[in-house]
Amino acid sequence: MPERVTIVEVANQAGVSTATVSRVINEVNKVSPETVSRVRQAIKALGYVPNLAARTLVGNSPKILGIIVPAVSSPFLTILIQSVNLAAIENNYNLLIYTTVNQTSLFAANPLPLNEHLTNGLLIFANSVDDATIRHFYRKHFPLVLLYRSPPQGTTIPCIGISNKSGTFKVIEHLITTCKRRRIAFLTGPADNEDSMWREKGYREALEFYGLPFDPALMGQGGYHDWMAKEQIEEWLRIGLDVDAIFAGDDTSAMVVMSVLQAAGKRVPEDIAVVGFNDDPLSKYASPPLTTVRAPTENIGDYAVAELLQLINGEPAAPMTLVDVELVIRESCGAKMA
Amino acid sequence: MPERVTIVEVANQAGVSTATVSRVINEVNKVSPETVSRVRQAIKALGYVPNLAARTLVGNSPKILGIIVPAVSSPFLTILIQSVNLAAIENNYNLLIYTTVNQTSLFAANPLPLNEHLTNGLLIFANSVDDATIRHFYRKHFPLVLLYRSPPQGTTIPCIGISNKSGTFKVIEHLITTCKRRRIAFLTGPADNEDSMWREKGYREALEFYGLPFDPALMGQGGYHDWMAKEQIEEWLRIGLDVDAIFAGDDTSAMVVMSVLQAAGKRVPEDIAVVGFNDDPLSKYASPPLTTVRAPTENIGDYAVAELLQLINGEPAAPMTLVDVELVIRESCGAKMA
DNA sequence: TTGTAGGCGTTATCAA
DNA sequence: TTGATAACGCCTACAA
Numbered sequence: 001m002p003e004r005v006t007i008v009e010v011a012n013q014a015g016v017s018t019a020t021v022s023r024v025i026n027e028v029n030k031v032s033p034e035t036v037s038r039v040r041q042a043i044k045a046l047g048y049v050p051n052l053a054a055r056t057l058v059g060n061s062p063k064i065l066g067i068i069v070p071a072v073s074s075p076f077l078t079i080l081i082q083s084v085n086l087a088a089i090e091n092n093y094n095l096l097i098y099t100t101v102n103q104t105s106l107f108a109a110n111p112l113p114l115n116e117h118l119t120n121g122l123l124i125f126a127n128s129v130d131d132a133t134i135r136h137f138y139r140k141h142f143p144l145v146l147l148y149r150s151p152p153q154g155t156t157i158p159c160i161g162i163s164n165k166s167g168t169f170k171v172i173e174h175l176i177t178t179c180k181r182r183r184i185a186f187l188t189g190p191a192d193n194e195d196s197m198w199r200e201k202g203y204r205e206a207l208e209f210y211g212l213p214f215d216p217a218l219m220g221q222g223g224y225h226d227w228m229a230k231e232q233i234e235e236w237l238r239i240g241l242d243v244d245a246i247f248a249g250d251d252t253s254a255m256v257v258m259s260v261l262q263a264a265g266k267r268v269p270e271d272i273a274v275v276g277f278n279d280d281p282l283s284k285y286a287s288p289p290l291t292t293v294r295a296p297t298e299n300i301g302d303y304a305v306a307e308l309l310q311l312i313n314g315e316p317a318a319p320m321t322l323v324d325v326e327l328v329i330r331e332s333c334g335a336k337m338a
Numbered sequence: 339m340p341e342r343v344t345i346v347e348v349a350n351q352a353g354v355s356t357a358t359v360s361r362v363i364n365e366v367n368k369v370s371p372e373t374v375s376r377v378r379q380a381i382k383a384l385g386y387v388p389n390l391a392a393r394t395l396v397g398n399s400p401k402i403l404g405i406i407v408p409a410v411s412s413p414f415l416t417i418l419i420q421s422v423n424l425a426a427i428e429n430n431y432n433l434l435i436y437t438t439v440n441q442t443s444l445f446a447a448n449p450l451p452l453n454e455h456l457t458n459g460l461l462i463f464a465n466s467v468d469d470a471t472i473r474h475f476y477r478k479h480f481p482l483v484l485l486y487r488s489p490p491q492g493t494t495i496p497c498i499g500i501s502n503k504s505g506t507f508k509v510i511e512h513l514i515t516t517c518k519r520r521r522i523a524f525l526t527g528p529a530d531n532e533d534s535m536w537r538e539k540g541y542r543e544a545l546e547f548y549g550l551p552f553d554p555a556l557m558g559q560g561g562y563h564d565w566m567a568k569e570q571i572e573e574w575l576r577i578g579l580d581v582d583a584i585f586a587g588d589d590t591s592a593m594v595v596m597s598v599l600q601a602a603g604k605r606v607p608e609d610i611a612v613v614g615f616n617d618d619p620l621s622k623y624a625s626p627p628l629t630t631v632r633a634p635t636e637n638i639g640d641y642a643v644a645e646l647l648q649l650i651n652g653e654p655a656a657p658m659t660l661v662d663v664e665l666v667i668r669e670s671c672g673a674k675m676a
Numbered sequence: 677t678t679g680t681a682g683g684c685g686t687t688a689t690c691a692a
Numbered sequence: 693t694t695g696a697t698a699a700c701g702c703c704t705a706c707a708a
Contacts, residue, residue, distance in 0.1 A: 004701095005478075006700090006701055006702085007701065007702065007703095008701080016678075016679085017678065017679045017680075018679090018701090018702075018703090019678070019679060019680080019681095019703080019704080020677085020678060020679075021702095022702065022703055022704085023677095023678090023703095025702095026703080028703095028704090029677080029678095030677060031677070031678085032677060032678090035677080035678085047474055047477055047478065049449055049453060049454070049455070049474070050449070050701085050702075051395070051455045051700085051701050051702070052391075052394075052451075052453065052455040052456050053390075053391045053392070053393075053394035053395040053399070053455050053456070053700085053701080053702095054391075054395055054455075054684090054700070054701035054702045054703090055391075055701080055702060055703080056390075056391035056684095056702095057389070057391045057392055057395055057683095057684045057685065057686090057700090057701080057702075057703095058683080058684050058701085058702050058703050058704085059684075059703085060702075060703060061391070062449075062451060064451055071420060071423075072410050072416050072419050072420060072435070073416050073417070073420055074416075075413075078410050078411050078412075078416060079411070081410050081437075082409060082410060082411055082437075082439075085437055085439055086439065089439060094436070094451040095436075095437070096434050096435070096436060096451060096452070097410070097434070097435035097436070097437070098432070098433075098434060098435070099419075099420075099423055099433070099435070101420075101423050101424065101427060111387055111388070111400075113390075113400060113402055113432040113434060114434070115387060115390065116387070117387070117389045117390040117391050117685095118390050118391070118456075136385055136387070139385055140343075140385065226619060226620065226623070252620070255620060255623055256620075256623050258625075259623035259624070259625060260623075262625060281564060282564065282590070282593060282594075282620070285564070285593055285594050285597035285598075286597070287596075287597060287600060287625050344684095344685055344686090345685065345686065345687095346685080354694075354695085355694070355695045355696075356685090356686080356687090356695090356696095357687080357688085357694075357695060357696080357697095358693085358694060358695075360686065360687055360688090361687095361693095361694090363686095364687080366687095366688095367693080367694095368693060368694095369693070369694085370693060370694090373693080373694085388685085388686075389684090389685050389686070391684085391685080391686095392684075392685035392686040392687090392700090393685080393686060393687080394686095394700090395684090395685080395686070395687095395699095395700045395701065395702090396685085396686050396687045396688080396699075396700050397687080397700075398686070398687060398688095455701095
């Protein structure tokens with residue numbers, strides 16, 4: 001097989017013109033059956049694959065969607081991506097994933113490998129890219145849907161998220177009313193994380209609603225990272241913080257929190273209740289099984305892809321979609337003993 | 339901003355030729371400082387981004403590596419991807435990820451969106467794509483490195499994996515000699531998974547080496563999936579299988595196994611020891627903390643990318659790399675009580 | 677039904 | 693130091 005096989009080689013091999021080969025490949029116009037089979041045979045014999053770049057250049061790119069995330073490292077992100085992937089396939093699109101590995105600033109120098117020239121539309125998660133990049137796409141009217149973040153000032157880009165505030169309100173309320181807890185600690189996510197911001201609002205509103213004082217000492221850094229959560233809890237344990245419940249911010253952190261607490265001889269939920277957010281796949285297997293807020297992450301892809309395709313097809317899309325969440329009561333909150 | 343901004347618009351705006359603009363962008367040849375700044379300004383004003391497809395067509399594609407995986411759904415895959423990503427960045431390459439969502443057969447109809455025309459080289463995980471596709475790349479001498487699988491018959495493609503057999507041998511040996519277990523069950527992975535195949539070999543060899551009989555009844559399907567592992571253990575519990583240790587195949591399954599066992603009133607490790615493979619991030623927080631085989635997944639990316647770059651640069655690469663693993667003894671095996 | 681030829685946006689070669 | 697122009701591989705009028 002020669003180094004590079006182009007449509008010309010196929011045409012020669014089959015004794016037809018390149019136009020005919022193109023027609024066979026794209027199944028447009030009428031081509032006589034014998035010609036079709038001759039061309040197909042030549043393609044197979046030569047192992048010919050159309051050059052994506054050339055196709056794209058003439059506006060015949062395959063249907064490709066892109067998603068940009070900071071990393072693929074958490075169960076949450078993982079499920080989100082899977083969900084988008086399935087939705088894309090469902091709609092006959094391919095999905096390409098690019099992770100910025102937490103280096104938003106990279107683009108100043110290097111343009112994104114996933115951009116308007118390679119994809120038909122882009123899904124951008126939280127702050128995986130900076131506002132300037134988003135604005136760039138926006139100005140070009142390039143199809144864009146924002147995931148778990150709101151649009152930059154002055155732009156109107158469809159965005160999709162979950163009801164963090166009401167979800168958190170529900171779980172804190174549950175801790176207060178059903179589980180009779182009074183000193184409820186809260187582990188925040190990364191500083192610039194919108195989810196965390198809204199969860200904090202929900203946390204504060206619930207406290208206020210039930211007449212519990214807000215105590216800054218009960219706020220800690222979890223960062224949605226196992227080691228950060230671990231450090232925070234160990235710190236609290238060391239200073240002997242008075243606490244009877246911990247809202248860990250997310251499930252990953254909650255698992256670690258329970259583990260650290262238990263290693264220190266505390267009982268969960270008897271001494272300290274622990275609750276999470278997300279309902280990760282393994283959360284129901286934790287010991288004790290984790291009470292959490294179930295966010296239908298596996299459905300987000302459907303909404304996101306649907307909106308993106310509307311944009312791609314030139315139709316208007318809803319500016320903002322907030323998906324409902326629900327409380328999942330298991331053992332770690334102590335409700336079942338109360 | 340016009341719908342499409344090409345190098346021509348920039349050239350006009352800056353009052354130079356497209357060739358000059360190209361030179362400025364690629365920083366080749368000498369261009370007078372004033373010209374450079376005029377061009378830069380035009381680029382910024384117009385929000386110009388080079389067309390990736392056109393660039394690729396003339397052989398000036400940005401440095402892009404691709405990785406093809408079946409999914410992004412496990413902690414293991416997630417760490418592997420992250421590792422590859424970091425290594426790629428380290429070498430000034432971008433990484434694009436494509437998941438086949440377990441539909442290997444798709445390509446017959448649709449060619450891969452990640453191929454020789456879009457990337458400079460490809461990393462292919464296990465059986466995310468079929469042999470025919472791999473052979474296609476192989477025939478074209480397209481840079482390819484196989485991850486956690488061996489090359490198809492008749493091809494010689496560099497591949498990278500871990501010492502599954504010796505790792506499993508070690509953990510089974512540990513169970514037998516230190517923990518004094520005799521009835522050790524084994525949960526296999528997916529049927530066509532090479533890792534699982536080698537782990538089974540290690541399991542059998544260890545049994546034989548220490549004179550323990552191999553009992554088919556002790557082999558079960560885990561599939562490296564939480565629900566499959568759960569079903570298998572529940573089945574064993576129901577029939578009252580006589581077992582004093584379980585090698586769960588991987589950590590995810592091990593977590594589930596412990597949980598199901600405990601829910602059924604069994605003590606881990608007193609009644610049944612449980613061990614895993616991979617050393618997932620959360621495994622040390624499990625209760626009890628999981629004894630497992632530590633595979634340096636976070637280093638695989640370095641090896642893989644290094645090999646791929648050698649291939650891309652026309653240098654020869656090692657046909658096969660097997661990375662060593664090590665035993666991590668925690669509580670779930672019962673060694674610390676013995 | 678099939679072939680010819682022009683153009684998609686960029687870069688590289690060759691002149692100027 | 694710059695500009696004109698020919699590729700790169702493919703698709704799509706327009707002709708035949």
